[in-house]
Amino acid sequence: MAKPVPLALGLCAVLVAACSGPPERKLAPAQASAREITIELSAEHWAQFPCTQCHEKGGANTTERPLTEFHTNTGLRHGSVGGWCYRCHSNQDPDKLHLTDGTLLPFEKSYELCSGCHGDRAIDWRAGTHGLNVGYWNGPQTRRTCTLCHNPHRPAFAPMQPEKAPNLPRTMAAKEGARR
C-alpha cells in the first residue's frame, strides 16, 4: 500500500491553518417526545388456539401429573410456582390466563400475569430498561412481550450459538501461520 503520507500531511495541516473559523452549524430542530408503544405479541406460539376446541370450560383434570398424551413438550420448569398449570391457566375459561385474584386475562396480556410475580422486571420492562424496544428512540416503538424471550413454561433465556469469532489481526495471523 503506497499512501503518500508526508504530502497529504502537509496539505491537511496547511488547509486547517489557513481556515478562518468554521461556518455557523445548523442543527436539526428538537422534537417533542412522541413515544407510542405497540406490544409485539407471541401469536406464533398459539398454534393450539383456541384451547376450547378440546377443553371444556371447568372440565380440566387439575391433578398435577406428567402429561403423556398431549402437550408432552411443555416441560414445565418455572421456579417454585405452585398450582401446576392452573397457577397461570384458567380452568374456568381454558382460553384465558388468570391472576392470583382470579382476574381473567387474554393470552395477549400475558405480561400482566408475569408482572404479578416479577414486579421489578415488569417495571423495568415498562420503562424500556428490561426487554427490547425497537423503532424510534423518541417516537413510535415496538416492545417485545415477555413470552417472545421467555417461554412461560421454561423461562430461562435459552443458550445461543454466537456469530463467528473475529479474524485474528493480520500481525497475529502471520505469526500463527509461521508457527505452524
Next chain:
Amino acid sequence: MNGCHAEPGAACGLPLPDTHAEQLVELRRKGETSRRGLLAGAAAAATATAAAGCDITSVDQFLQKHYTELTDDDKKQIFARLEAQVKERSGVTVKIGDPQPIEGVTFGYALNLSICNGNRRCVEACARENNLPNHPEEMRYIRVLEVPNGALELEKSDPYFEGEVPKSGKYYLPVQCHQCANPPCVRQCPCEATWKEPDGLIVVDYDWCIGCRYCQAACPYHARRFNYGAPTIEPDRINPNQAYLSNRIRPVGVIEKCTFCLQRTRVGRFPACLEACPTGARKFGDLNDPNGELRKILATKRVYVLKEDLGTIPHFYYFFA
C-alpha cells in the same frame, strides 16, 4: 489490555511515523505559510497519489475542504461524486446524506451486563449497517470480550471465544466507541480529521484523515479501526442508506469507528446493534431527556464506565440489572 493480542489493527502492526509528526507540528506553527504555494504543490501531490494507486481519484477530491467548511452546495457535489463512485465500482445505487445533530440532544448508550450473553448478533448487524468490509481485511467496530466472573483486569478477556453462550463462570463485555466527552483520540489528531459533534458523537472525515493512526493509539478502548486494504464488500451487502460522516464506504488508509449509527439515530431510529440484540441488553437514547431510558438507568441502576480513572468521560455506560 494488551493491544497486540486483543486488537485487530492495533498500533503494534506498523511503526508510527514520528518524524512526520514533527514536520506536521512545524507546519501548523507556520500558519502564515502561503496557501497558494502549497496548493500548487498539492495538485502535484494529487497526481502523484493517483499514480501510486491510492484511493484518491481526483484533484477535486484531494483539494476538498474540511467537513465543517463545506457549504450545502459543496456537499451536494461531493456526495454526488461519492455516490457515482460506488455506482461505478459496485453497480449499487446508494444515497449519501448528512443528517445533522438534533438541538438539545446528547446521545448515550447503556449496556446491561447481567443480560448480555455474548451472542455477537450486534457485531454482525453493525457490520452490515455500516458497510464494513467482509473479506479479507475483515474488521468490526464491536468487540465482545468474554471475561471470567469477578475479573476486572480485561487482560484476562478473550474476544475469540466460540461455542454455545453464555458459558458458566463468564460474563460478556461488548466494547465499541464510547463517544467520550473528553476524547483523547480527538486531541491526538494532527489535522482535525476527527472531532466531537454537538450531540456528543465523535466522527471522522474520511476524506480528511491521513491515516497516521495517532487516534487509534490514543483510544484506551481500542475502538478505532484502520483500513489496511481497499474496501471489499459484496454488492448485495452494501447498505445504500449512508451518511457522509458515518457508514459511507471508506477509502483505504483511513481510520473509522462506531458513530452510534448516526445515519439512523439522527433521524430518530435506534442503532442497528441495539435492534439486533435478542437479549435486550442494549439501551440507547438522549441523555438530556429526563424521562428517557438512559436517565432512568443512570438514576436507578448500578452503573459503571470503563477506565473511569482516565477521565475520558464516556457516553457509553455499563450497568447491572
